[in-house]
Amino acid sequence: MQNYKKKIFITGGSGYCGSRLVPQLLEEGFAVTVYDKLYFGSDFFIKNNNLKIIKGDIRDINLFKKSIDGHDICIHLACISNDASFELDEELSTTINFDCFEPMVIASKNSGVKRFIYASSSSVYGVSDKKDVTEEHPLVPLTLYNKYKGLCEPILFNHSDNNFVTTIFRPATVCGFAPRLRLDLSVNILTNHAFNNGIIKVFGGDQLRPNLHIQDYCDTVKLLINADANIIQKQIFNVGYQNMSIKELAILVKKVVEKKFPEKNKIKIITTLSDDKRSYHINSDKIFKLLGFKPKHSIEDAIAELCDFFKKNKTYSKSDYFENDIFYNVKRIKNTEN
Numbered sequence: 001m002q003n004y005k006k007k008i009f010i011t012g013g014s015g016y017c018g019s020r021l022v023p024q025l026l027e028e029g030f031a032v033t034v035y036d037k038l039y040f041g042s043d044f045f046i047k048n049n050n051l052k053i054i055k056g057d058i059r060d061i062n063l064f065k066k067s068i069d070g071h072d073i074c075i076h077l078a079c080i081s082n083d084a085s086f087e088l089d090e091e092l093s094t095t096i097n098f099d100c101f102e103p104m105v106i107a108s109k110n111s112g113v114k115r116f117i118y119a120s121s122s123s124v125y126g127v128s129d130k131k132d133v134t135e136e137h138p139l140v141p142l143t144l145y146n147k148y149k150g151l152c153e154p155i156l157f158n159h160s161d162n163n164f165v166t167t168i169f170r171p172a173t174v175c176g177f178a179p180r181l182r183l184d185l186s187v188n189i190l191t192n193h194a195f196n197n198g199i200i201k202v203f204g205g206d207q208l209r210p211n212l213h214i215q216d217y218c219d220t221v222k223l224l225i226n227a228d229a230n231i232i233q234k235q236i237f238n239v240g241y242q243n244m245s246i247k248e249l250a251i252l253v254k255k256v257v258e259k260k261f262p263e264k265n266k267i268k269i270i271t272t273l274s275d276d277k278r279s280y281h282i283n284s285d286k287i288f289k290l291l292g293f294k295p296k297h298s299i300e301d302a303i304a305e306l307c308d309f310f311k312k313n314k315t316y317s318k319s320d321y322f323e324n325d326i327f328y329n330v331k332r333i334k335n336t337e338n
Contacts, residue, residue, distance in 0.1 A: 008073045011035050011058055013075075014040060015081070016178050016181070016182040017077060018077055024218055026050055028222070029050075034051070034052070035067055058078050059096060059099070059100045061107060065107045071112075071113055073117065075119070079145075080096050081145075093145070101156075114164065117224050120168050120170045122171060122282050123173075124149050124150040126139070126140035126146065132281065135170070153168055167233065170239065171217055172241065172243075174214050176213045176214040176305055177302075182327060183322075183327040191253050195264075195311075199267065201271075202269060206247065208281045209243070209245070211242050213299070216239070219296075231291065237284075237290075241297075254267045
């Protein structure tokens, strides 16, 4: 089947990662349906005859069934994303991130979808002092977010068969620019504060974080779309690049911003206590061994492109980057759902 004939259904396709991924899939000739609650809108997508946008809730299984019919591949990105999002009503988060998952998988399979790609998270590992956390490492969830991410994985594999290929990737913390920009992720937070405030606040600092440029995230999804079914069937892949502590990330952000914009004053780093204990160092050798994939884009690249956006953008003020809920998942969902 040629690419132009493949129809891809993406839940959460109007989110941070989807907003960068979808245009690339369209460029490659796929027909794409974005199924999204549209908390953050979809105006950033350029009109395209091969793009269909459905305002839909993944908990609405009847609408989901109607919408996914006729698609070849389902990419499941939709969730209330990141650990802090569980500051929201627990029932809301539970119904979105867990309860509707199996009905959605069953509906996808029954509709004729041949491949289901699930974006899990490397945060399922919680805390580990191992130098290299592989896919076989026990899951030690610290929050309901990463607990549910882990619990959904075996549910998906339970429905695998020769006609329904299932695969999972566990991305590291994503960074870099996307049309629907998030400023509530480690590198993006630090870069925002460095560029727009001149001060970086580090909460804790010793926690280890694996990082992944958003373009490498997109390239991973495209790889799994086209990979040999026999290789990826019921496989889980860690996908991360640079493992660094929060303190090291802050120093790197300071260095890149000061070098790129020497006219700015020296950026201060202030360290405070944190109750975020997540700390782990992932190993991503498996996806290279089986699929030949290695990330190519660095944290430095992510910092630089974020700075370019801040410098060139005329739509938002500096205060918007800290206060406007369009950049913050929890704030926007709270404001929308309440």
